[in-house]
Amino acid sequence: MTISTNDQPEAGPSSSGLTPGPSPYHESSQFRHWRYSPSSLQSIREELNGKSVEIVARNTELEKEAQISLGHSYTDPPPPTAYLTVSDELLLLRFYCSQITQICRRGFGLPDVVESTAISYLKRFYLKNSVMEWHPKNIMPTCLFLAAKTTNYPILMDQFISKFSKLSPDDILDTEFLVAQSLGFEFWVRSPEKALRGWSLDLQNQPDPPIGLIQKTLPDALKNLAHCLLTDLEFIYTPSQIGLASFHLSNSQLVEDYLEHKYSTDSTEDGDEVEIEKLPFGMRKDRLLEILRDIEAIIEKDGQSEIDLKKVKEIDKRLKNCTNPEKIPGTALYVKRKREKETAEAASKAAKTAKAAAAALDRESVFGSVLSIPSSKSPASKDRKPLSPKVTMNGVPVTSGITRPGGAEVALEDEGMGVKDENGIVMGGKGLRDVGLPL
């Protein structure tokens, strides 16, 4: 399985010639579409932020106009300083990521895979959308609800809703599709937890394995992993690198002894001629350690630090004034957009109906239109029971609209494919459709 060059992600620090080649991970959507370099992450966010500021400013202006046209009072657009910066957005996002952990562990008792998947969904969502367009307090529950389904631990809507105050099923249903779409319908997230548990086995793969130490270190390493969830690490590094770094951060000696053993047995020479791909983990040991230290620095900086709740509150307050009014139910602009959308949908529906009618007409023109019988009988029977030539041909008394030859009351048209039978009765023609022949 080759990865097409178009799909190559931005080369992150660990994908620049350091990977030992296609593995299941390298085929994953996570590698193909959700790997970034730190600088590309930054520029994506700056661009999103800039665009949202523009949109919010424009729409706030439009909201003002809409309010004025309704004769309501209005608010002026926020001053430029009021908008969220990229780091404001990130802090708010981090806060809501940590909320997922709380809800999973305390509210539902859901397994880690749901928690880590939901957090990844939330982080991915905000690489396609800005906090100023969609408030994370609305997107976070949706990510969790969706993640529970995609990881095989579905929660019934009613039960789910009951754990949140002020949340209705519609809040979830209205945004679930948006979230799925923002994720590119890619739902499988490779969590570093499996990698970490794999390392706990691999670390035993040496003479005189330090089993006791591994066991003692594991819980702490898992704690580090939980901190990773609040960072950008999954966008930059592989799950196995993150898993190993979590161990290294807990006990560097444990990991370095293992690497010492690994590199001394697996590579015979450490001269320059050794091919990189043949080295353990496809890279030199010093490069691997450098990566581990980079990861650990990010865990310590972005993952372990306390979230400044005061700042979160301040940002959230500011956000109220710089949220895209188009997305807030109840605003004049929201109502206006909704109406526009409904009108457009009605128009497209009407166009569709017209098209279908035209197509039906077109079909009919091949065989002629439906027989219309100017009968003296009740109009209903005229409409409902058009002439059936088959019936007349077989001499079966006809109950409505027509009598047998001789007393025929009807003027049949023979357009289309009509033919006359031996009695001069026209068969088919415009009425072919009513004979039950396939059109």
Place this chain on the structure above:
Amino acid sequence: MDLAVRENTQRASRWEKGVKVGEGTFANVYKGIERSTGRKVAIKKIKAGEMKDGLDMTALREVKFLQELHHPNIIGLLDVFSVKQNINLVLEFLDTDLEAVIRDKALIFQNADIKSWIAMSLRGLEYIHRNGVLHRIADFGLAREFGDAGSKMTCQVITRWYRPPELLFGSRFYSTAVDMWSIGTIFVELILRVPFLSGETDIDQLKKTFHAMGTPTEQDWPGHTKLPDYHEIGSYPKNPWWNMISSIGKEGQDLVKDMLKYDPAARVSARKALEHRFFSSYPRPTPPASLPKPLAELRPRALAPDETQGKPALNSSGSGAMKRKAESPQPGRNVARKLVFA
């Protein structure tokens, strides 16, 4: 416009939807083409919306797995886009499926053909298992990843006729071996041209299984009497049942026996099966392009609803081999490569 919406619009514009070729409770399938190349594709429109619990979980799982699995013997998911609240999967166009092939009595199968179909199925399956996914003979809507030892799974999977005895006895902790049993029964069906074990109920399925191959003893299958839904089902004698497939030759009989071992732990793996002498002995497998294939184009047909317990609609389509279940009728299946079983 939101970035995600813009991306979606771009994706959607790559594909042109054509006539409907299949209809089901959860999905409709259409022919389609890629605008830039004119390449034929199948577009599976999953009906979403208006469901109380949001996006359908079966659809989500199918998308989840197909997004990650890329193999010549697994139906390719080319794109996903949405129109209003419907998810559209753009799938590789395959022009027949194994069910249509089996059903077309005008076709004559040679052993080399059967070998080719089984080899393709096993290659798809081996890849899936290597990636930590159980197929469970269905659309990927029933697939799941399995790496978490100790997590319980449902036993109501796999169309009954292809369901292994451990699932019929209610096992909740099962493995890739379930898929191997399924492929074994399909192997026999290819030889006999009728379903091998066509039980009318779950109990009947066990009865038919034991009637055909003898009731398992503790030695055949250690521990099976401890399974949650175990009950005694007659004591049928063991017969050399493989004589009925003697036309496939001794190597083929051996492989079928390895696939249909009662003890899941003893059942052959996809990888080992591919190394079996059957595939290295004469005759060579038929090249996919030369495999028998119904003359008539696949007609539109009803897609069965998701059926985890009913009779198989037998329209395997799709993916790796397995897809013998309902619901995804890929309109077509490419003859040979995709597991044509699709």
